Amino acid sequence: MPENTTPVTELTSHYVNQVAGDLEQNLKEQERITAEITALQEQLATLQKDHTILVSMQQALGVTASKGTAVAPDSPVVPAPRKKPTAEPGKHRTGKAEPGARPRARKRSAKRTAGPAAAKAAAGAAQPTLVELVRDHLAQQSEPRSAAEVAEALGKAHPERAFQTKVVRTALESLVARNGAQRTKQGTSVFYTVTATAESAREARPPAE
Structure with missing residues (x-):
């Protein structure tokens, strides 16, 4: 009987040792994969943060660029009359068409088209950029202001435009980089004030007509 047991x-002991070794290897593999996942999550968080900053900068630059290209509607006015001759080809075959009437209509149409386009272009060119609005607002304040406070004040002063806090913060940081504003910290909050140089330049600037 003892010979059979x-x-x-021995077989049981062999399997116990093998299972223990496999279990230890499994735990080590879990630890390795967990460490890799943690590192990847940190990289993802960094990329997401960078993405948010880049999008905010793109929006701020996009607002400025749109004001600079607002004069373009004047040039496309010329092609507008070209569509009208194709709509009246039959009148040339009769020989009885009044040649003087169509050019006058085209001129009137071109003037009507150019009028609103020129008005829109002038309005777009006269509209200040986000950076100018932010700098002028800070120059009127006696105390530092946060990005959220500046965005809220600009939204009330210019309800026709949208002011996101992230975009306003990017414009403020742009002013800081160009010595147009100063950044101060109070605890975890960041506040901005206009510099003396920027305020002097604003006072020297001629008033908008």
């Missing part, structure tokens, strides 16, 4: 005991 010995092989069974």
